[in-house]
Amino acid sequence: MIYNPYDVLGVSQAASKAEIVKAKAVAMKRKQYSLDIIAKAEKSLLKQEERIIADYLRPILPIIKRFKHSDLSALAESASTLILLAEFDGLEQAIANAKQEERLEREPLPIP
């Protein structure tokens, strides 16, 4: 069988024989698997030496815990914006400096 009997019948490893028999009926109604597969799954789980094999042939998976949500209320508040500080643009200052430099360039040499 290419499916684990527990998965076919949709029962947990703790299921009692009565629960297994009941699950067979549910599985037949669900029609996810063929009747033959469901019957074999029931037979496997009702026989102790077969059922332990079914237990063994289940993957060991980590327990899935509940997802924890964060407080996102702050997102509703208006977000701050960052504007370039004019002091660090310095265009006016640069123009003033350039003019001063130009004046200096043209100054005559002091007479010794």
Place this chain on the structure above:
Amino acid sequence: MSILNSVNTFSKALLGVGLVDAWKQAPHTKAASQKAQRLAQKKHILEAVTIAEKAIAAWSSKPGFWERLICLLLLGNILEQFTKQLKQWRRQVAEVDKLSANAKTLLLQDTGNPLETQVLSGAIAVYRHCTKIIHDDHLSQAINQCQQELQRRQNFQRLVTQAESQVENKFFKTAIATYHEAEQLYPTESVKGAIATCETQVQQEEIYNSALQTAQQASRAGRLHSAIALLALALTNFKRSDGQELLQQLQLIVKGKEQFPQGLTAEKAGDLKEATSLYKAAQSLLPDSTECQIRLGLVAIKTRNWATALSHLESIRGEQAAYLRGFTYVQRGNLQQADREWQSLSHPEIKSQREILKSLSQQQCLRLLQKIEQLVKDRNLASAKAVSAEFRQQFGFDQLVESNLNEHIQPCLEAAIWQSANWGIVADKVEKNWISQPDITTLHNWAVATYYRAKSDVLETRHFTSLHDLIIALSTALANLTHDPALKDVPWLGTQAVDLESISGKLKQRMEEAIDQFKDQDVNKYLQLRDHYRLEMVSLRLMSEQKTKGMKVKNVCVTPSCYNRYFNHWRDNWVDDIEKNQNIFRSLYTPWGLAVAACLEGDTQRAIQLKPTVKTSASAELFAQKFVAYHEGCYQLMQHKWREAMVTFKQASLEIKASMIWQKEIDRLCSTQRQVISEFREHLEFAQLWYDLLGSQPARSYLADYRAEQLREKLIKQQVLLEKALQELRDIKQIDELNPVVLDLIERVEFTQEIEEIDRLLKRQNYEDVVRKAKKSRHDRVRFTVANFFIDILMSAVKKGDLSNYQEVQQVGRWAYEICPDEPAFQEIYRSLRLQF
């Protein structure tokens, strides 16, 4: 006069040479020859010539016949060789003298001109050639002198050339200093003239230097136009390269400084494209382009070209550049990098900017959390995992994000894989987990996935591969069954213990059933699967029987097939948990494992097919090779192919000698083999090989029997002498000390040998020796036979009534008595002859 003097005088008179003188001189000549040769080898030719001349002068220059003969006897051809060498050395001395004279003649031609070096170089070359032939201190001195003079002239030439170059470049004051330096070496007229010429230019140069210096100061002070005007004027009267270069540089700076303000104007006017173009032009002209780069960065920020802005601002020092870089990083979402840029800035506004940054960072953090939540809600878990990783990269470790990732997202992803029931994908995925993190859980999941994959692949082409994977995975899982968490706390079992052996047995049975399905499809593939299954089962059995763990990776026991499959993946993690004496178990992990397992399970025929053909040197493989060889040999013996078996056994001879069990088995099989051999020669050949291999008692006995039998045949056919046969029998006895056949034959041969000897003595009527020989014999039969012979003679005489010589009769009886005094059959005769004492 002593005898020696007499001999010397006499020989001088008779032979023309004093024998004693020659005898005394010879060793001196030999020593002189050796010393001269040693000196010549070190090129001390002159000393060698002196020694040679002195030594050779002690002998006649024109020796007579006898003198030549005596010289030849005392010195061999040393004197002749020595004379030849002297001639050669004299030739060398003459050649050096000639060359030396040539060098001197050459030096006489030198006029002392400091610009002329050819004559000196030529003389040095000639002298150097001389030193290759002969060692002479005078030659070395001459070379040294010439070299010193040559060096001086070369220095002078270098200084003059340097000064000329300085004059050419109009550095007259520097040139004068260089010329003065040259003048110290050779105060020539041309140097003095050059100095005088330079001095005429010094005034002009000083005016130029002053102007240049003033221009440099003006340019540093920013008065670029004045500096250019001053420099241009100075260069009209005195053109020099340094002034021209400075002028060109200043002109470019002026041009650049014109472009930059134009860029500022364009930027202010909002024409950012024009501004960029002008700033780039200025950047290419100005030696310090920092301001241009900052403006280019600002223009890029204003046009929202963040990457371009960063490329312009990169590695520029100062607060402005750091602020602009930080601002750019904020725009690109890299808030951490922005904060790093701003944390050292002192501007008062930065504090509030960093507060905004913090607020933006919190917003960004919350948006990522919101994104993860939304992705989880949409069941897009793979993306949720990726965004969680992105969150960690941006904001570091966060407890909530990590626990959501590890306890919800990742488990959901793993469960989703199994829910797909696409066993191919599941098996590949969990095998990757097993390889990256080998532990009992990943191993269990890999075994389960391969189990269902093998089940679902029944009609697929890859069924063989999936079954092979199942054998490896499930066997390794079974090796670790006691630690498997899947079988801990099984809820429906309550307090009842899990029967691990039963589970193991059932799973093995299922594997066998799956393999058996292949029997009718493809026999070769079926056999391959059986081989691997057998190897794994044998390993599991040995692990269980010998309480050994085998090879391990991170506390997980690994079966041989699994070990070979993942050897390279876990190269540094293997733990060898096999006892040193467990050679067979260890050999299962080698490429010989399949063959060894087949041998252990009694399928030697298959083992022979499975054994590797490549040679090996590893100890475990060598043992495996010998183990298989032993079993192959046994198999061949069972097939009665004893010749092949013996060749095969030889491969494992040391191991066979070390194992009593193997020896017993070989003895048993050889004993069976012996029964089916009919040819005598084959018996002999087989017995010899068996004996060579084991040397066991059955082999010894067998070989000794047949070799003795072979010798018996030769004796019967008289193909061997008794003496030789006896020697050979003693050799055979070494093989099997107590062999009855050999001992009996030795007895017989010795008896025959003694009887023949006694017969020869009798024929010579040497009765005394016959009696002595018979008495000494250790064979009763010999003694009885000889004694009986005498008794027969005696009885014959009695019968004939010929007792005329009673003494002779009594002597015959006495001989018999001496040989066999206690023989009951003769006692009556002894008594009648009164021989008893």
